[in-house]
Amino acid sequence: MRAQARIGFILLLMPLILWLGLLIIIPHIDMFLISIRERISFGVYETSLTHYQKALTEPLYLRTFWRTAVMSVLATVITLLIAFPVAYYIAKMARGRLQQVLFLLCLIPFYVSELVRTFGWMILLRETGIISHLLQWAGLADQPVEMLYNDAAMMVGLVYTSMLFMVVPLVTTLESLDDSVVEAGYDLGGTGLSVLREIIIPHAMPGIVSGCIVVFMLSLGNYLTPTMLGGKDSLWFTEMIYNQFIVRSNWELGAAFGFMLLVLSSVIVWGMLRLTGRTLQETLG
Amino acid sequence: DTLRLLTWGGYAPDDVIELFEEQTGHTVEVTKSNNEEMIAKLRATGGGGFDLAQPSQDRIMGPQMEFGIYKPIDVSKLDQDLFIPSMLDATMANTTVNGDVYGVPHVWGTSGLVMNTAEAGDIVKDYTDLCDPAVAGKVSYRLKRPTLIGFAFSMGEDPFAAYDDEAKYTEIMEKVEAKLIECKANVKTYWGGGDELMNLVRSGEVTASMAWDTGGWKLNDDNSDITFVAPASGALGWIDTFVLPAKGQADDVAYEWINFVMQPEIAAKITAAAGNFTASAGADEFAEDALKAKYQASFPQEAIDNIKWYPPVPAGLEIIEGDVLDRVQAAN
Amino acid sequence: MAPDLECVDLVKKFGDTTAVDNVSFSVPPGSFFSILGPSGCGKTTIMRMIAGFLDPTSGDIRIKGNSVLNTPPNKRPVNMVFQHLALFPMMTIAENIGYGLRRKKMPQAQIARKVDEALDRIGLPGIGRRKVNELSGGQKQRVAIARCMVLEPDVLLLDEPLGALDLKLREHMKVELKALQAAFDTTFVYITHDQSEALVMSDQIAVMNAGRFEQVGNGQDLYYRPDTPFVAGFIGDANRWTGRIERAEGKALQLRTSTGLAIRATATDALAEGDIAELFVRPEAIRLAGNSGDLGDFENRLQGTVTSILFNGAASRVLVQDEAGETLEVTLPQSGEFSSLQRGDRVHIGWGAAQASCFKGAA
Amino acid sequence: MAPDLECVDLVKKFGDTTAVDNVSFSVPPGSFFSILGPSGCGKTTIMRMIAGFLDPTSGDIRIKGNSVLNTPPNKRPVNMVFQHLALFPMMTIAENIGYGLRRKKMPQAQIARKVDEALDRIGLPGIGRRKVNELSGGQKQRVAIARCMVLEPDVLLLDEPLGALDLKLREHMKVELKALQAAFDTTFVYITHDQSEALVMSDQIAVMNAGRFEQVGNGQDLYYRPDTPFVAGFIGDANRWTGRIERAEGKALQLRTSTGLAIRATATDALAEGDIAELFVRPEAIRLAGNSGDLGDFENRLQGTVTSILFNGAASRVLVQDEAGETLEVTLPQSGEFSSLQRGDRVHIGWGAAQASCFKGAA
Amino acid sequence: MIPTIPRSRSFRLIYGTYVLLFFLYLVLPLAVVATFAFNNSQFPSLPWEGFTWNWFFGEERPQIGVFHERGILRAVGTSAFVALCVATLSVCVGTTNAFLFNRYEFRGKGLLYVLMLLPLVIPGIVLGISVLVFSSTLANGLWDLAQIDLQFLRPGLLLVILGQFSFITTIATLVISARLQKFDRTLEEAALNLGATQLVAVRTVTLPFLAPALIGAIVVAFLMSFENFNTTLMLVGSDAPLTIAMFDRLKEGSTPLLNAVSLLLMLGSSLLALGLILFQRGR
């Protein structure tokens, strides 16, 4: 029986090790090795940090790096602010059928690829698009208005794309908030605001954290939305990685960028977890 | 067999593929791309994944020397009579590395200005005119090397002459960089693909742009105000080629394809789809008269003479250009 | 003195169903008032109306004489201990207890003092820093009460607060709750479906069924003098028959069951010959005897066979099957007199007519 | 006849903790054997060893005389009813009951017949097509037993099978389970921490504490003749004192508590003067009286004040505080004689020395 | 702020309106995409040129419909193939992972669990390039060493499948684990007790219990693979899955053909999702 358990254990461990080892850990180590490799001439390489140096000194890269980080945080915050009241409505105000229907409605965009969602926004926002036409028709504009190709458009897209990943964890945690706890808050003299601050938000914290982490990750790693909706200044770090790999064929620098993005996301995720005293397991698992 | 073709949009129209498949029993899978991506893809695959690719002739020598992603072409397997001799010779010469030939010509054309002459015709005569405040927010170009070259010429420099002089080339590029940064505010968006630009111009969102000739001619059908104009400093001439990726697996089919599409009637169909003329000898006969007319309208004789043909890009230049492009993109 | 809480003709309808059907009662200051009834009878509905989470369809609720119908829940001078306590899991014990005081904008220091006092009162000094989930069920219970009591409400409402506890703890908390009420000297309105909780703790008990109050009284009243068959059946165990009245002389009745058994009983409702009636006899009202002579003074005497002995210490019973085939539950006397009784033994049993309550039955 | 189940010197250690400590017992065929003990005392551990889910650290388990230590769980001739029943929710009732038969590769038709028979036996004919969650708690209970019984095991193990049911249903199922055992005529080994379950149903009860068996016997033995203070305290309620023996004459003892009270008692263990001892008196063994004369034949007599009346119908008690300040729990006689008792009344109480069991205490 | 707390009319009105606006925001882009699939024009934008089915069934240029557009059809086939492979693989590995973490205690379990979660916090593009870089290192190494050329290590379907598999497995593991955690181990013991062997117990009791999660995981994995873009972008070879193919076209400018494809995608995945929900509710 012992031996059997042991064999079972090894059989179950193998796929995990192969998967994590061959597809996650070793590739990332290899990526790191490539990123610290400098090409001296045809086929001659040397270990050096020159790519990181370049990444950290070249204003474009640095700026894009921070811009991406800041905008992703911003997108996360906006998503949270928009999603919270809605999630609350679904979890606590709506009842029965309405609740189910609203929740399913929230999932709809998820069932459509990001490309289609972005495409939809392009049709809406472009100079010859629906909104521009509507504004003109309503007399609010006397000529076509371009709403595409700027940071605001990009933000709209990012927030839209991530909305579901914020709403779902929020609804789940808020649903687990016992109505009677809220009632107790009022019963003991609380007002709407104090109940929100002292009871609802602390309770929703796990959902807020996991929603924020996922949304942040999605924004940071997004490629489609910034490239399609963003303007000539709306550079995104993933674009730089793509450019280095595909346009410039500079894998070494691209790998360094990739690694920087990885570090950035890890640091911010770790920071969020630290700030709220939660573990990755609780948050994602 | 399957021919995996890595090419530009329009170079392998469906009707041509159908004909080819009917006649030979092979199937053709097309991946649309551009020069940079073609090279990057082939580099990533070590020259595999595709059986035939079509980068421009100036982009063959450098990557081949560095990455070895192509394999030599056995010109004897081609029906050389189908090619315009001068173009074949020039391309072969530009794509020879260590005595092996790597490319043969397919489609050629120019880059210049596509514009709505009614709205921007009086203002935009050369690339630098795209920066005129009168067309602010209504112009577009690519953030790619042809733009750098074009601006350099229209600023009175000769970048091709400086190809072998890195210092000189850098100097030219710095000037271009300054100009492009200054011009940035004027640009609506940097376009990426040919059809993207066509949509921008057709919808009126853009009135003038640096672009390939064919785009202007196509739009001319819808709106006679829109057309291609050779810039005062001269259009840039390019030739897209056929190359065999180093680890292609269907060379014979690739040769068959080349021989097939270079037949004048077929080449004419490609011209109709892509909008550009081919290196096929005698295809002119089959080309639509309308297109020829547009070509002639855009290219008076002196403009033809003024076309600047791309010489092969030496290694190293693209790094300089890449940095310039990055800085332009970064500028506010 | 005005009653602390008074409900007048309270009605609550949910669509077609009437959850609370014209209920009136008043709770004098400082008393422990229980509402006892089976699940779904409307107990929680009453309580939620008092607390302000539901609007009555009609009727009035007065606290210390003033109607509170237009007062929002956070302004009512009543507090509620919820069934699952509803302690705030995101706060410490001290924060929980201080919550209501913070809402009143009491100064920090005073809050801290009041919280400490309350913790002392409930016998849990020094646990203020702990988290809710670090307490046992009984401790949570007490914290929930303290959280309300620091606000010094006129009335404390408790909705089955022991429901979630296990058996032993529930037994213990019954006694404890009563003591806490004495300590805080507040009016308690207590909901439960467990008769023993209501009996042990309350000054007054309202037995509720299907939205209506069946009887209001103290434990003895309900146990010994039930007004309705529902109360007689719901409170305490009972042997139960349905039958037709054969003879009625004032309060003295004789009833014949469908199996042919004749039982002498005492009327609770007005009953006449021929009426259908329900009859209740508690197991402990039935006396066991070896021979029928020992049962001389009982109006009802039967002979039967022991079919089962349910030994359970002080609460042991036997099941006796009479000649008509009916099984009666009979309490074994604590004297140990019948401790050698065996399955299959023949026994005599008897009970007085006064111990057999008889109610008008459904036809 | 060999016992159906025999455990010999069974020991189970988990690391440092000894969950089961040298337990031996044997269960005769056809009997209902209960293991009763507080939570965590090792009951489930014994059962899981018998079922084969745990290997004993030492000792032997024999079924019908044969050791089963090397038999894997799916080959042992015992079946188990799990605490939460462990019915397979993805199967119908019939599929559940037929599960073990399918594992034996019995032909379909025969399985169907056996399942129908079993459903008849448990009084639920025709419910084979239903899903598990369409049954009530008590019905599930019976299905879980039937699922084991179709396999005709030598021994049926039941691990607190009533634990998940609500109070009323639990009362009912106690009687039912006993009847089912009679119907199937199989040996039952039953685990519980609820004394009343064990007392009502079992032929033999083993009282377990901290991994050891304290006493094995029938209900009366345990209730009236506890061997150890643990058994005396665990089974039934009791007033409890610790004190020092003042006088010891054979079985007759006198003990003085720390508050100075002298109590006459009967020795259960061998006790000498000066020993520390624990003393137990059941609430129903204490007689209430208006004057001390009525308590003439009791060796222990006290006077006290009623501090609380815990009215609970037939199980009513009063708390009496004696002069030394100790509170005693006293059962109210069912006669109704003291029904007018009030808080604060002075009463006399008394009990016989024979009713006071005395055990050697911890020093 | 729950229905049992009385609230002013205007508060309820404002809140309701906000929620309504939110859902409008959610459906607007999709509704627009769907509508313009029927625009009888080359552009998916105003003006409305009339209704047409051509973007679905049209047989000739310029209005060639989805069902006659080889490139798109081939890309759909590729996507479906990739998604099927990814779903199968990741659900298999997800299941073994779930069992491993649920059933065994071993040293380094916590660390392995965190590693298992990691793919969720690695940006898709980084996952893509790391796989690309590593497989190229392998392929180049093999070539340099032995002149063996393993084309499957180069960008192409295999790498796309592996790249997507690398993070979708985490999601599958989480979905299946969540359900497995709810599984009452005593059910398996009951099966053993009734005569089943360990494997039979898992097959007859545990797996049926897991079925909703397994099917859920397959559907989710399929959908995620089908719409994956970032990882695929870096690993795609000559066979482009639908998202990449559409992106290439979108870059070039959009025709209502893309709207038609999108509409079909929406319908397809909604049906799949609906089926899943109905199935799970039936349980």
Ligand SMILES: Nc1ncnc2c1ncn2[C@@H]1O[C@H](COP(=O)(O)OP(=O)(O)OP(=O)(O)O)[C@@H](O)[C@H]1O
């Ligand atoms: N919000 C509501 N909508 C519709 N019917 C309701 C609502 N709340 C309660 N009811 C119904 O009113 C009746 C009384 O419910 P209530 O909760 O007051 O019962 P209860 O006596 O507290 O029962 P329990 O002991 O189970 O808690 C029930 O039939 C219930 O179904």
Ligand SMILES: Nc1ncnc2c1ncn2[C@@H]1O[C@H](COP(=O)(O)OP(=O)(O)OP(=O)(O)O)[C@@H](O)[C@H]1O
């Ligand atoms: N697998 C195990 N590893 C370590 N200790 C265990 C294990 N199983 C049980 N124990 C310990 O052994 C002791 C006996 O546990 P067991 O489950 O047998 O108690 P029990 O009598 O069934 O209690 P309950 O009535 O709560 O079910 C407990 O202290 C428990 O913590």
Ligand SMILES: NCCCCNCCCN
């Ligand atoms: N529509 C096809 C355009 C092809 C252009 N090739 C241009 C190469 C310029 N360097």
Ligand SMILES: [Mg+2]
């Ligand atoms: Mg209730």
Ligand SMILES: [Mg+2]
């Ligand atoms: Mg147990």
